[in-house]
Amino acid sequence: MGNKNFETNAIRTQTERSQFSEHSTPLYLTSSFVFEDAEEMRASFSEEKQRNVYSRYANPNTSEFIEKICQMEGAEAGHAFASGMSAVFSTFAALLNAGDHMVSVRSVFGSTHGLFTKFLPKWNINTSYFDINDIESVAQLIQPNTKILYAESPTNPAVDILDLERLGEIAKQHNLILVIDNCFATPYLQNPIKFGADLVIHSATKLIDGQGRVLGGITVGRADLIREIYLFSRNTGPALSPFNAWVLSKSLETLAVRVDKHCENAMKVAEFLESHAKINVVKYPFLKSHPNYKIAKKQMKLGGNVVAFEVKGGIDAGRQFLDGIKLCSLSANLGDTRTIVTHPASTTHSKLSEEDRMEVGISDGLVRISVGLEAVEDVINDLEQALSQL
Numbered sequence: 001m002g003n004k005n006f007e008t009n010a011i012r013t014q015t016e017r018s019q020f021s022e023h024s025t026p027l028y029l030t031s032s033f034v035f036e037d038a039e040e041m042r043a044s045f046s047e048e049k050q051r052n053v054y055s056r057y058a059n060p061n062t063s064e065f066i067e068k069i070c071q072m073e074g075a076e077a078g079h080a081f082a083s084g085m086s087a088v089f090s091t092f093a094a095l096l097n098a099g100d101h102m103v104s105v106r107s108v109f110g111s112t113h114g115l116f117t118k119f120l121p122k123w124n125i126n127t128s129y130f131d132i133n134d135i136e137s138v139a140q141l142i143q144p145n146t147k148i149l150y151a152e153s154p155t156n157p158a159v160d161i162l163d164l165e166r167l168g169e170i171a172k173q174h175n176l177i178l179v180i181d182n183c184f185a186t187p188y189l190q191n192p193i194k195f196g197a198d199l200v201i202h203s204a205t206k207l208i209d210g211q212g213r214v215l216g217g218i219t220v221g222r223a224d225l226i227r228e229i230y231l232f233s234r235n236t237g238p239a240l241s242p243f244n245a246w247v248l249s250k251s252l253e254t255l256a257v258r259v260d261k262h263c264e265n266a267m268k269v270a271e272f273l274e275s276h277a278k279i280n281v282v283k284y285p286f287l288k289s290h291p292n293y294k295i296a297k298k299q300m301k302l303g304g305n306v307v308a309f310e311v312k313g314g315i316d317a318g319r320q321f322l323d324g325i326k327l328c329s330l331s332a333n334l335g336d337t338r339t340i341v342t343h344p345a346s347t348t349h350s351k352l353s354e355e356d357r358m359e360v361g362i363s364d365g366l367v368r369i370s371v372g373l374e375a376v377e378d379v380i381n382d383l384e385q386a387l388s389q390l
């Protein structure tokens with residue numbers, strides 16, 4: 001395995017068959033595993049023998065899920081977590097020491113921002129931020145104690161694009177560990193390791209699950225770094241449950257077909273919005289009008305399923321637009337079969353000052369739409385009728 005096409009690996013990578021000759025991988029809902037004798041138990045605990053010991057460390061379902069994502073991302077190794085945020089936190093907690101410093105893009109996912117500003121500083125780990133449009137300023141932010149360079153692309157919620165190749169060069173030049181949150185792109189659309197990333201993080205809760213059912217997270221990349229992350233997780237316990245791993249591994253079998261369709265629908269929604277008189281700006285990576293269209297084309301296979309747009313009329317119009325929505329869901333998730341619409345300025349980012357919001361590209365009227373797999377005409381009709389009420 002591992003040498004075939006993306007879709008084939010996603011389907012044919014499978015846990016060893018049991019004595020029951022099952023076709024599809026069963027659910028190994030067990031917290032622990034048994035040993036033949038004292039010697040096998042000793043060798044397993046000391047890791048002289050590679051085998052399952054306890055599901056906080058590893059489980060056949062989590063191992064299958066990790067193996068698939070490693071193949072998809074071109075990674076040496078990986079470790080799976082209970083959520084995207086436990087993957088983000090464990091990655092930093094395992095690799096950083098008190099007094100270390102990070103450089104991160106300013107517009108990161110809200111909880112990641114909370115981790116950087118509220119929790120990591122408790123251990124004297126501080127972060128400096130660079131602007132999405134000024135990657136070259138990273139060099140000026142680097143300190144003798146800087147260890148990690150961190151970014152997301154596309155970003156959440158403003159769908160900005162960062163040049164991963166350039167970030168890879170900067171990280172190499174300054175001997176930094178480059179960590180990329182690849183959640184919006186999925187391993188099907190973008191592989192940051194190709195551009196120099198050392199580690200790639202996913203919230204599997206999004207398009208990897210794809211049906212809004214379970215939480216999950218994963219970090220993949222350099223084996224030496226994953227070893228540290230694994231040891232941290234093994235001792236602190238943010239393990240992915242076998243059930244969720246089983247669901248997520250099954251979901252990966254259909255990732256390519258689902259994401260192709262999500263992207264096709266999102267492109268149609270983006271084109272519709274771009275031509276609408278009540279909309280100021282539409283941001284979608286594969287629209288020619290996206291400020292970093294060329295970079296998106298270079299590093300992504302398709303544009304993803306998230307479209308950001310600004311309704312004319314600021315915060316009130318944004319809220320009114322959401323109130324007019326009938327078919328789509330108002331929900332915090334994204335990457336679901338169901339189209340989801342959110343208004344960051346009055347919800348997820350309402351605690352930020354207007355100035356801070358603008359710094360990360362969240363204008364008052366910004367709406368984020370995670371385009372699902374419904375018939376796209378129905379989604380467009382819903383958006384159309386909600387816009388007509390403004």
Ligand SMILES: Cc1ncc(COP(=O)(O)O)c(C=O)c1O
Binds near residue numbers: 152
């Ligand atoms: C870019 C990004 N990273 C990380 C996360 C966190 O993932 P989870 O909700 O699975 O903890 C999210 C969730 O929305 C996200 O959008």
